[in-house]
Amino acid sequence: MFGQLGYLILESFRGWKQQRTVILPSLITIFLCSLLLAASLAAFGGVMRVLAAEKTLYTIEAFLPGELPQDSIKVIQDRLLHSKHVGAVEFVSADSALADFRRHFDGEMLELVEGNPIPPFFRVKLDDESRKPSELVKLKNELMRSGTFEEVQAPVEWVEKISAWKFKLIFWPICLSILLLVTLSLIICNSVKLSLLNRKLLVENMKFAGGSYLFIEFPFVLEGLMQGFVGSGMAVSLLVVLVNSLSEAVPMFGVYLGGFGLMFAMVVVLVTALSAYFSFRTVRGFLLAKRNEQD
Structure with a gap:
Protein backbone atom coordinates (compact mmCIF):
# COMPACT_ATOMS: atom_id res chain seq x y z
CA MET A 1 0.00 0.00 0.00
CA GLU A 54 -20.04 54.58 10.56
CA LYS A 55 -22.53 54.78 13.44
CA THR A 56 -20.02 56.77 15.47
CA LEU A 57 -20.16 59.49 12.82
CA TYR A 58 -23.79 60.23 13.60
CA THR A 59 -22.69 62.46 16.45
CA ILE A 60 -23.10 66.21 16.89
CA GLU A 61 -20.90 68.37 19.09
CA ALA A 62 -22.73 71.45 20.36
CA PHE A 63 -20.35 73.94 22.01
CA LEU A 64 -21.51 76.23 24.81
CA PRO A 65 -20.48 79.91 24.88
CA GLY A 66 -18.71 79.37 28.21
CA GLU A 67 -18.98 77.77 31.63
CA LEU A 68 -22.54 77.42 32.94
CA PRO A 69 -23.95 76.49 36.34
CA GLN A 70 -24.60 72.82 36.94
CA ASP A 71 -28.36 73.40 37.07
CA SER A 72 -28.35 75.03 33.63
CA ILE A 73 -26.27 72.19 32.20
CA LYS A 74 -28.76 69.67 33.60
CA VAL A 75 -31.71 71.54 32.07
CA ILE A 76 -30.07 71.70 28.62
CA GLN A 77 -29.10 68.03 28.77
CA ASP A 78 -32.64 66.96 29.70
CA ARG A 79 -34.05 69.07 26.87
CA LEU A 80 -31.67 67.48 24.39
CA LEU A 81 -32.49 63.97 25.61
CA HIS A 82 -36.19 64.59 24.96
CA SER A 83 -35.53 65.95 21.46
CA LYS A 84 -36.66 63.89 18.49
CA HIS A 85 -34.08 61.50 16.96
CA VAL A 86 -31.68 61.87 19.91
CA GLY A 87 -30.40 58.61 21.40
CA ALA A 88 -27.81 59.78 23.92
CA VAL A 89 -26.36 63.02 25.27
CA GLU A 90 -23.00 63.39 26.98
CA PHE A 91 -21.69 66.56 28.60
CA VAL A 92 -17.96 67.18 28.19
CA SER A 93 -16.46 69.81 30.46
CA ALA A 94 -13.71 72.16 29.32
CA ASP A 95 -11.12 70.31 31.41
CA SER A 96 -12.16 66.92 30.02
CA ALA A 97 -12.09 68.27 26.47
CA LEU A 98 -8.59 69.65 27.02
CA ALA A 99 -7.33 66.35 28.47
CA ASP A 100 -8.81 64.45 25.52
CA PHE A 101 -7.16 66.88 23.09
CA ARG A 102 -3.78 66.32 24.71
CA ARG A 103 -4.18 62.55 24.40
CA HIS A 104 -4.77 62.72 20.65
CA PHE A 105 -2.70 65.71 19.55
CA ASP A 106 0.61 67.35 20.28
CA GLY A 107 0.41 69.52 23.39
CA GLU A 108 2.74 72.09 21.81
CA MET A 109 -0.24 73.33 19.80
CA LEU A 110 -1.68 74.84 22.99
CA GLU A 111 1.49 76.49 24.29
CA LEU A 112 0.82 79.73 22.41
CA VAL A 113 -2.65 80.04 23.92
CA GLU A 114 -3.30 81.16 27.49
CA GLY A 115 -5.69 79.12 29.57
CA ASN A 116 -8.03 76.53 28.09
CA PRO A 117 -9.24 77.51 24.59
CA ILE A 118 -11.64 74.56 24.34
CA PRO A 119 -15.17 75.35 25.57
CA PRO A 120 -17.46 72.79 27.21
CA PHE A 121 -19.84 71.03 24.85
CA PHE A 122 -22.55 68.41 24.53
CA ARG A 123 -21.93 65.29 22.45
CA VAL A 124 -25.31 64.37 20.96
CA LYS A 125 -25.77 60.94 19.34
CA LEU A 126 -28.65 60.01 17.07
CA ASP A 127 -30.74 56.94 17.86
CA ASP A 128 -30.44 53.79 15.74
CA GLU A 129 -33.54 54.51 13.64
CA SER A 130 -32.40 58.02 12.75
CA ARG A 131 -28.89 57.29 11.46
CA LYS A 132 -29.40 58.96 8.11
CA PRO A 133 -27.56 61.95 6.62
CA SER A 134 -30.82 63.92 6.30
CA GLU A 135 -31.67 63.41 10.00
CA LEU A 136 -28.15 64.41 11.02
CA VAL A 137 -28.38 67.66 9.03
CA LYS A 138 -31.88 68.33 10.36
CA LEU A 139 -30.88 67.93 14.00
CA LYS A 140 -27.72 69.99 13.50
CA ASN A 141 -29.75 72.87 12.05
CA GLU A 142 -32.27 72.67 14.90
CA LEU A 143 -29.51 72.96 17.49
CA MET A 144 -27.98 75.91 15.66
CA ARG A 145 -31.34 77.70 15.57
CA SER A 146 -31.97 77.10 19.26
CA GLY A 147 -29.61 79.94 20.23
CA THR A 148 -28.20 77.96 23.15
CA PHE A 149 -24.93 76.97 21.52
CA GLU A 150 -22.12 79.05 20.12
CA GLU A 151 -21.05 76.45 17.53
CA VAL A 152 -22.52 73.16 16.30
CA GLN A 153 -20.37 70.66 14.40
CA ALA A 154 -21.16 67.34 12.71
CA PRO A 155 -19.30 65.21 10.08
CA VAL A 156 -22.08 65.69 7.54
CA GLU A 157 -19.80 65.47 4.49
CA TRP A 158 -18.28 62.14 5.57
CA VAL A 159 -21.67 60.67 6.41
CA GLU A 160 -23.09 61.65 3.02
CA LYS A 161 -20.11 60.16 1.16
CA ILE A 162 -20.25 56.84 3.01
CA SER A 163 -24.03 56.62 2.57
CA ALA A 164 -23.73 57.30 -1.17
Whole structure:
Protein backbone atom coordinates (compact mmCIF):
# COMPACT_ATOMS: atom_id res chain seq x y z
CA MET A 1 0.00 0.00 0.00
CA PHE A 2 2.76 2.45 0.99
CA GLY A 3 4.68 1.47 -2.12
CA GLN A 4 1.70 2.37 -4.30
CA LEU A 5 1.27 5.65 -2.43
CA GLY A 6 4.92 6.52 -2.96
CA TYR A 7 4.62 5.69 -6.65
CA LEU A 8 1.54 7.93 -7.01
CA ILE A 9 3.25 10.83 -5.25
CA LEU A 10 6.33 10.45 -7.45
CA GLU A 11 4.07 10.30 -10.50
CA SER A 12 2.52 13.62 -9.43
CA PHE A 13 5.90 15.33 -9.19
CA ARG A 14 6.96 13.68 -12.45
CA GLY A 15 3.85 15.13 -14.03
CA TRP A 16 4.84 18.61 -12.83
CA LYS A 17 8.20 18.20 -14.55
CA GLN A 18 6.88 16.68 -17.75
CA GLN A 19 3.88 18.99 -18.09
CA ARG A 20 5.63 22.20 -16.99
CA THR A 21 4.65 23.98 -20.20
CA VAL A 22 1.00 23.42 -19.22
CA ILE A 23 1.31 23.77 -15.45
CA LEU A 24 3.48 26.91 -15.34
CA PRO A 25 0.98 29.21 -17.13
CA SER A 26 -1.81 27.73 -14.99
CA LEU A 27 0.25 28.30 -11.84
CA ILE A 28 0.93 31.93 -12.78
CA THR A 29 -2.76 32.53 -13.51
CA ILE A 30 -3.79 30.92 -10.21
CA PHE A 31 -1.27 33.17 -8.47
CA LEU A 32 -2.70 36.31 -10.09
CA CYS A 33 -6.32 35.32 -9.46
CA SER A 34 -5.54 34.39 -5.86
CA LEU A 35 -3.79 37.73 -5.37
CA LEU A 36 -6.84 39.59 -6.69
CA LEU A 37 -9.18 37.39 -4.65
CA ALA A 38 -7.29 37.98 -1.41
CA ALA A 39 -7.03 41.71 -2.14
CA SER A 40 -10.75 41.87 -2.91
CA LEU A 41 -11.63 40.09 0.35
CA ALA A 42 -9.24 42.33 2.29
CA ALA A 43 -10.88 45.39 0.76
CA PHE A 44 -14.30 43.98 1.61
CA GLY A 45 -13.19 43.39 5.21
CA GLY A 46 -11.87 46.94 5.39
CA VAL A 47 -15.17 48.26 4.06
CA MET A 48 -17.11 46.30 6.68
CA ARG A 49 -14.91 47.81 9.40
CA VAL A 50 -15.55 51.29 8.02
CA LEU A 51 -19.30 50.63 7.94
CA ALA A 52 -19.17 49.26 11.48
CA ALA A 53 -17.57 52.52 12.59
CA GLU A 54 -20.04 54.58 10.56
CA LYS A 55 -22.53 54.78 13.44
CA THR A 56 -20.02 56.77 15.47
CA LEU A 57 -20.16 59.49 12.82
CA TYR A 58 -23.79 60.23 13.60
CA THR A 59 -22.69 62.46 16.45
CA ILE A 60 -23.10 66.21 16.89
CA GLU A 61 -20.90 68.37 19.09
CA ALA A 62 -22.73 71.45 20.36
CA PHE A 63 -20.35 73.94 22.01
CA LEU A 64 -21.51 76.23 24.81
CA PRO A 65 -20.48 79.91 24.88
CA GLY A 66 -18.71 79.37 28.21
CA GLU A 67 -18.98 77.77 31.63
CA LEU A 68 -22.54 77.42 32.94
CA PRO A 69 -23.95 76.49 36.34
CA GLN A 70 -24.60 72.82 36.94
CA ASP A 71 -28.36 73.40 37.07
CA SER A 72 -28.35 75.03 33.63
CA ILE A 73 -26.27 72.19 32.20
CA LYS A 74 -28.76 69.67 33.60
CA VAL A 75 -31.71 71.54 32.07
CA ILE A 76 -30.07 71.70 28.62
CA GLN A 77 -29.10 68.03 28.77
CA ASP A 78 -32.64 66.96 29.70
CA ARG A 79 -34.05 69.07 26.87
CA LEU A 80 -31.67 67.48 24.39
CA LEU A 81 -32.49 63.97 25.61
CA HIS A 82 -36.19 64.59 24.96
CA SER A 83 -35.53 65.95 21.46
CA LYS A 84 -36.66 63.89 18.49
CA HIS A 85 -34.08 61.50 16.96
CA VAL A 86 -31.68 61.87 19.91
CA GLY A 87 -30.40 58.61 21.40
CA ALA A 88 -27.81 59.78 23.92
CA VAL A 89 -26.36 63.02 25.27
CA GLU A 90 -23.00 63.39 26.98
CA PHE A 91 -21.69 66.56 28.60
CA VAL A 92 -17.96 67.18 28.19
CA SER A 93 -16.46 69.81 30.46
CA ALA A 94 -13.71 72.16 29.32
CA ASP A 95 -11.12 70.31 31.41
CA SER A 96 -12.16 66.92 30.02
CA ALA A 97 -12.09 68.27 26.47
CA LEU A 98 -8.59 69.65 27.02
CA ALA A 99 -7.33 66.35 28.47
CA ASP A 100 -8.81 64.45 25.52
CA PHE A 101 -7.16 66.88 23.09
CA ARG A 102 -3.78 66.32 24.71
CA ARG A 103 -4.18 62.55 24.40
CA HIS A 104 -4.77 62.72 20.65
CA PHE A 105 -2.70 65.71 19.55
CA ASP A 106 0.61 67.35 20.28
CA GLY A 107 0.41 69.52 23.39
CA GLU A 108 2.74 72.09 21.81
CA MET A 109 -0.24 73.33 19.80
CA LEU A 110 -1.68 74.84 22.99
CA GLU A 111 1.49 76.49 24.29
CA LEU A 112 0.82 79.73 22.41
CA VAL A 113 -2.65 80.04 23.92
CA GLU A 114 -3.30 81.16 27.49
CA GLY A 115 -5.69 79.12 29.57
CA ASN A 116 -8.03 76.53 28.09
CA PRO A 117 -9.24 77.51 24.59
CA ILE A 118 -11.64 74.56 24.34
CA PRO A 119 -15.17 75.35 25.57
CA PRO A 120 -17.46 72.79 27.21
CA PHE A 121 -19.84 71.03 24.85
CA PHE A 122 -22.55 68.41 24.53
CA ARG A 123 -21.93 65.29 22.45
CA VAL A 124 -25.31 64.37 20.96
CA LYS A 125 -25.77 60.94 19.34
CA LEU A 126 -28.65 60.01 17.07
CA ASP A 127 -30.74 56.94 17.86
CA ASP A 128 -30.44 53.79 15.74
CA GLU A 129 -33.54 54.51 13.64
CA SER A 130 -32.40 58.02 12.75
CA ARG A 131 -28.89 57.29 11.46
CA LYS A 132 -29.40 58.96 8.11
CA PRO A 133 -27.56 61.95 6.62
CA SER A 134 -30.82 63.92 6.30
CA GLU A 135 -31.67 63.41 10.00
CA LEU A 136 -28.15 64.41 11.02
CA VAL A 137 -28.38 67.66 9.03
CA LYS A 138 -31.88 68.33 10.36
CA LEU A 139 -30.88 67.93 14.00
CA LYS A 140 -27.72 69.99 13.50
CA ASN A 141 -29.75 72.87 12.05
CA GLU A 142 -32.27 72.67 14.90
CA LEU A 143 -29.51 72.96 17.49
CA MET A 144 -27.98 75.91 15.66
CA ARG A 145 -31.34 77.70 15.57
CA SER A 146 -31.97 77.10 19.26
CA GLY A 147 -29.61 79.94 20.23
CA THR A 148 -28.20 77.96 23.15
CA PHE A 149 -24.93 76.97 21.52
CA GLU A 150 -22.12 79.05 20.12
CA GLU A 151 -21.05 76.45 17.53
CA VAL A 152 -22.52 73.16 16.30
CA GLN A 153 -20.37 70.66 14.40
CA ALA A 154 -21.16 67.34 12.71
CA PRO A 155 -19.30 65.21 10.08
CA VAL A 156 -22.08 65.69 7.54
CA GLU A 157 -19.80 65.47 4.49
CA TRP A 158 -18.28 62.14 5.57
CA VAL A 159 -21.67 60.67 6.41
CA GLU A 160 -23.09 61.65 3.02
CA LYS A 161 -20.11 60.16 1.16
CA ILE A 162 -20.25 56.84 3.01
CA SER A 163 -24.03 56.62 2.57
CA ALA A 164 -23.73 57.30 -1.17
CA TRP A 165 -20.98 54.71 -1.69
CA LYS A 166 -22.17 52.05 0.77
CA PHE A 167 -23.87 49.80 -1.80
CA LYS A 168 -20.99 49.98 -4.29
CA LEU A 169 -18.39 49.33 -1.60
CA ILE A 170 -20.16 46.09 -0.67
CA PHE A 171 -21.48 44.98 -4.07
CA TRP A 172 -18.34 45.18 -6.23
CA PRO A 173 -15.91 43.28 -3.96
CA ILE A 174 -18.45 40.47 -3.65
CA CYS A 175 -19.00 40.33 -7.43
CA LEU A 176 -15.26 40.40 -8.08
CA SER A 177 -14.66 37.58 -5.58
CA ILE A 178 -17.33 35.39 -7.20
CA LEU A 179 -15.96 36.12 -10.68
CA LEU A 180 -12.44 35.21 -9.57
CA LEU A 181 -13.62 31.94 -8.04
CA VAL A 182 -15.36 31.01 -11.30
CA THR A 183 -12.23 31.98 -13.26
CA LEU A 184 -10.04 29.87 -10.99
CA SER A 185 -12.33 26.88 -11.48
CA LEU A 186 -12.18 27.20 -15.27
CA ILE A 187 -8.40 27.61 -15.24
CA ILE A 188 -7.90 24.52 -13.12
CA CYS A 189 -10.27 22.44 -15.25
CA ASN A 190 -8.50 23.47 -18.46
CA SER A 191 -5.09 22.76 -16.97
CA VAL A 192 -6.11 19.26 -15.90
CA LYS A 193 -7.73 18.59 -19.28
CA LEU A 194 -4.53 19.56 -21.10
CA SER A 195 -2.50 17.38 -18.76
CA LEU A 196 -4.92 14.51 -19.40
CA LEU A 197 -4.66 14.89 -23.16
CA ASN A 198 -0.86 14.80 -22.96
CA ARG A 199 -0.99 11.66 -20.79
CA LYS A 200 -4.05 10.07 -22.34
CA LEU A 201 -2.19 6.92 -23.34
CA LEU A 202 -0.78 6.46 -19.83
CA VAL A 203 -4.22 6.87 -18.24
CA GLU A 204 -5.78 4.35 -20.63
CA ASN A 205 -3.00 1.82 -20.00
CA MET A 206 -3.46 2.20 -16.23
CA LYS A 207 -7.18 1.66 -16.68
CA PHE A 208 -6.75 -1.43 -18.86
CA ALA A 209 -4.22 -2.79 -16.36
CA GLY A 210 -6.96 -2.81 -13.74
CA GLY A 211 -6.11 0.40 -11.94
CA SER A 212 -8.95 1.71 -9.80
CA TYR A 213 -10.41 5.16 -10.25
CA LEU A 214 -8.66 6.31 -7.08
CA PHE A 215 -5.32 4.98 -8.30
CA ILE A 216 -5.64 6.85 -11.60
CA GLU A 217 -7.09 10.05 -10.15
CA PHE A 218 -4.68 10.47 -7.25
CA PRO A 219 -1.68 11.92 -9.21
CA PHE A 220 -3.88 14.44 -11.01
CA VAL A 221 -5.68 15.50 -7.83
CA LEU A 222 -2.36 15.92 -6.04
CA GLU A 223 -1.04 17.99 -8.94
CA GLY A 224 -4.08 20.25 -8.77
CA LEU A 225 -3.80 20.52 -5.00
CA MET A 226 -0.15 21.54 -5.25
CA GLN A 227 -0.93 24.11 -7.95
CA GLY A 228 -3.61 25.69 -5.79
CA PHE A 229 -1.50 25.66 -2.65
CA VAL A 230 1.68 27.03 -4.26
CA GLY A 231 -0.11 29.66 -6.37
CA SER A 232 -2.37 30.95 -3.58
CA GLY A 233 0.39 30.69 -0.96
CA MET A 234 2.71 32.89 -3.02
CA ALA A 235 -0.11 35.37 -3.68
CA VAL A 236 -1.09 35.65 -0.02
CA SER A 237 2.54 35.99 1.08
CA LEU A 238 3.05 38.87 -1.34
CA LEU A 239 -0.17 40.56 -0.22
CA VAL A 240 0.78 40.25 3.46
CA VAL A 241 4.10 41.98 2.73
CA LEU A 242 2.31 44.75 0.81
CA VAL A 243 -0.32 45.26 3.54
CA ASN A 244 2.32 45.40 6.29
CA SER A 245 4.36 47.92 4.30
CA LEU A 246 1.26 50.05 3.68
CA SER A 247 0.30 49.87 7.37
CA GLU A 248 3.73 51.09 8.40
CA ALA A 249 3.72 53.92 5.85
CA VAL A 250 0.11 54.99 6.50
CA PRO A 251 -1.02 53.88 10.00
CA MET A 252 -4.60 54.96 9.29
CA PHE A 253 -4.95 52.23 6.64
CA GLY A 254 -3.45 49.71 9.03
CA VAL A 255 -6.46 50.08 11.30
CA TYR A 256 -8.79 48.89 8.53
CA LEU A 257 -6.51 46.46 6.64
CA GLY A 258 -4.68 44.77 9.51
CA GLY A 259 -5.62 41.54 11.25
CA PHE A 260 -6.70 39.61 8.16
CA GLY A 261 -4.37 36.65 8.73
CA LEU A 262 -7.25 34.21 9.14
CA MET A 263 -8.95 35.52 6.01
CA PHE A 264 -5.77 35.10 3.95
CA ALA A 265 -5.32 31.57 5.32
CA MET A 266 -8.90 30.80 4.26
CA VAL A 267 -8.07 32.01 0.72
CA VAL A 268 -5.21 29.50 0.54
CA VAL A 269 -7.44 26.70 1.86
CA LEU A 270 -10.28 27.64 -0.51
CA VAL A 271 -8.12 27.84 -3.64
CA THR A 272 -6.32 24.61 -2.73
CA ALA A 273 -9.63 22.83 -2.14
CA LEU A 274 -11.04 24.13 -5.43
CA SER A 275 -7.95 22.96 -7.28
CA ALA A 276 -8.18 19.47 -5.79
CA TYR A 277 -11.95 19.22 -6.34
CA PHE A 278 -11.99 20.31 -9.97
CA SER A 279 -8.97 18.14 -10.74
CA PHE A 280 -10.87 15.16 -9.32
CA ARG A 281 -14.05 16.11 -11.15
CA THR A 282 -12.27 16.53 -14.49
CA VAL A 283 -10.42 13.21 -14.29
CA ARG A 284 -13.51 11.36 -13.06
CA GLY A 285 -15.53 12.81 -15.95
CA PHE A 286 -12.84 11.67 -18.40
CA LEU A 287 -12.83 8.12 -16.99
CA LEU A 288 -16.63 7.87 -17.01
CA ALA A 289 -16.73 9.10 -20.60
CA LYS A 290 -14.21 6.42 -21.58
CA ARG A 291 -16.25 3.75 -19.83
CA ASN A 292 -19.40 4.85 -21.68
CA GLU A 293 -17.55 4.69 -24.99
CA GLN A 294 -16.53 1.11 -24.24
CA ASP A 295 -20.05 0.15 -23.24
